Amino acid sequence: MKSILIIDDEINICTLLSKFLSKHGFKAESTMSGATALKMLKEKPYDLILCDYRLKDTDGAQLLNDIRQIRPRTVVIIITGYTDVRIAVDMVKNGAYDYISKPLYPDEILALVQKALSQEPVPLREPVAATAPVSAGRVVEEEKVVEEEKTPLSLKSSKPNDKYVYGKSHAAKELYRQITLVAPTDYSVIVYGETGTGKESVANLIHQNSQRKNEPFVALDCGSLSKELAASELFGHEKGSFTGAINTKIGAFEQAHGGTLFLDEIANLSYDIQVALLRVIQEKQIRRVGSLKEIAVDVRLVVASNEKLSESVQKGKFREDLFHRFNEFTIYIPPLRERLDDLPQLVDTFMLQVSRELGKQPIPISSDVWDCFRRYDWPGNIRELKNVIRRACLLTPADEEIAVETLPLELKEESTRESFSSSGDGMEEHDMITDANDLKAVALKAEYNKIINVLKAVKYNKTKAAQLLNIDRKTLYNKLRLLNINY
Structure with missing residues (x-):
């Protein structure tokens, strides 16, 4: 029976995790103190440790170093809040198997624990430097990445599945x-x-x-x-x-x-x-x-x-x-529009990938950008989201947060859609028609009304509107400017 030590300063989490893991065939023990955890480790070995990053008497980074000194082959999984994800990634680089963010989901914990314990023990090595690449998936398999880097390109027949979110x-x-x-x-x-x-x-x-x-x-x-x-x-x-x-x-x-x-x-x-x-x-x-x-x-x-x-x-x-x-x-x-609850996790994963590509730290995202993400229809789905993150990270200077200005035009339109809806659709009828007998003006009004109705029908998604109107997107933007449709 595999043994697991749970370290968390919240008694409820210790109790719930202990009962849940015991129910699934593990021998689980818990403590709320980092110092007590180290004493327990000196007395007997554990196969795996679930450790909260923030403890009252120490922090996860220091505790990880102490655990590696006492029991270097014990698998360590870090429990972290969303705001500490960057720190958790650094801890993975320095020896933790993976991290799991709160709120905790039983199925996710069980899957990760089983996966971690099914891995073959690996030889000890020095902590990875901060600039070394790290897998961007939810389950970080550093050893697997190292082995893939040693494999000749001609022998790689597929992308590593640890990139899946x-x-x-x-x-x-x-x-x-x-x-x-x-x-x-x-x-x-x-x-x-x-x-x-x-x-x-x-x-x-x-x-x-x-x-x-x-x-x-x-x-x-x-x-x-x-x-x-x-x-x-x-x-x-x-x-x-x-x-x-x-x-x-x-x-x-x-x-x-x-x-x-x-x-x-x-x-x-x-x-x-x-x-x-x-x-x-x-x-x-x-x-x-x-x-x-x-x-x-x-x-x-x-x-x-x-x-x-x-x-x-x-x-x-x-x-x-x-x-x-x-x-x-x-x-x-x-499609992504049907699983918007996954946006934070997807963005977090792609942010880590892009940060590695560009050699910079993950960049925070402004609340306005998050609003755009949640309102947008994502016709290109996850691939489009990744490309948006790549573009935004490239355009955003270090020490700044990603702003609406760095987003593609389609998303920037979403940031002003509410004001577009509340302030009116643009040109008033008396601005459009100066003479009811003016054939050109009548045609413009009909075109104006058609565009407005199609935009409303597709929730202001310009790509879909252009497709329904049987014109390309550039033509649609030109008509929006010509008809003074403000958004």
């Missing part, structure tokens, strides 16, 4: 529940989600939690593949099989043998390739372009689409038999 919203928890449910099986999986929601990350998580996790994960974007190129990319080709085939190429199925093959935007494959793909799934054999030799392959398939494949079947764009082959399990990734 485990959200706390109901939608995020349900998503992760489905992933953990289907991952250990060998089912084929269809992943639905809008652009930028993280379909490849979900596929990677499925792979990493499966029995194939030690085998390759290969991702292929089918979105822009022609018929000829798709056959080569999927199944490979022999040297000289067509013009430009100067060497033999191994396709994605062979590369993923024993592991997982992720096919993004699967609905865009041509009908002929869908026929060939169905045969490969049925026979578990591929034939390179220009070859008569059959090659056996053992691959788990995860496919993704931003539209329902069942609808593509009804439209005649996708083979029904192939759809049913894939449709052993379906996962829907909710």
Whole structure:
């Protein structure tokens, strides 16, 4: 039975964590004092320590150093408030396994404790320098990052899944529940989600939690593949099989043998390739372009689409038999606008990543920017959020907070939307129409009313408004200025 020591100066947290962990098969003890914790450590070893950063008689940083001196192989997880996240990250760099922020969620604690205790012990080494890279995921696996940096680039077939953010919203928890449910099986999986929601990350998580996790994960974007190129990319080709085939190429199925093959935007494959793909799934054999030799392959398939494949079947764009082959399990990734409770965690994670890229400390975010984030519709989802953070961090000088001025135009519009709504939609009717018989003025008024109605319908999202109006976004902005629509 694994032993856990809980160090927190709040008696309620000590009691609740002790009971919860004991209920799940751990031997849990607790103390409210750092000094007492060190005495307990000298008397006997513990497999893992959950330690609050702020204690009455010491702080987490000092206590971490003392723990490492007494029990260097004990796993330490820091409990921290949101305002202390930067400090907790530094502690991870200096030997803590990970940190978990308040409020505490039982499922999150249990998952992190189990993951930490399942890791193989690692040799002792010196604390990482402050400038060393640190994983930006909620679970920081420093040793794993070090090993990946030693791996030749040609051997890396996927992004490390520790970059995935485990959200706390109901939608995020349900998503992760489905992933953990289907991952250990060998089912084929269809992943639905809008652009930028993280379909490849979900596929990677499925792979990493499966029995194939030690085998390759290969991702292929089918979105822009022609018929000829798709056959080569999927199944490979022999040297000289067509013009430009100067060497033999191994396709994605062979590369993923024993592991997982992720096919993004699967609905865009041509009908002929869908026929060939169905045969490969049925026979578990591929034939390179220009070859008569059959090659056996053992691959788990995860496919993704931003539209329902069942609808593509009804439209005649996708083979029904192939759809049913894939449709052993379906996962829907909710868009960011449906999981805004995860914004703080996502922003925190991306801030750490970007800070590492730019070599600067994480930058605080102004309340006005947070208001923009919460009101914005995020049509580009998580990918758009990350790019916004990257832009804002680059434009914000050191020792300043991120302001609205550093945001892209689409988000800056959100900061003034309320004043736009409260002060009126812009030009008054008497300003617009000077002569009811003036045909040009009548046309302008009609255009003005149409734009206003569409903007209201899409909650002032200019990108969607431009799409509905069948004009590009630049044209829409020009018309807003021309019609004196202030916001």
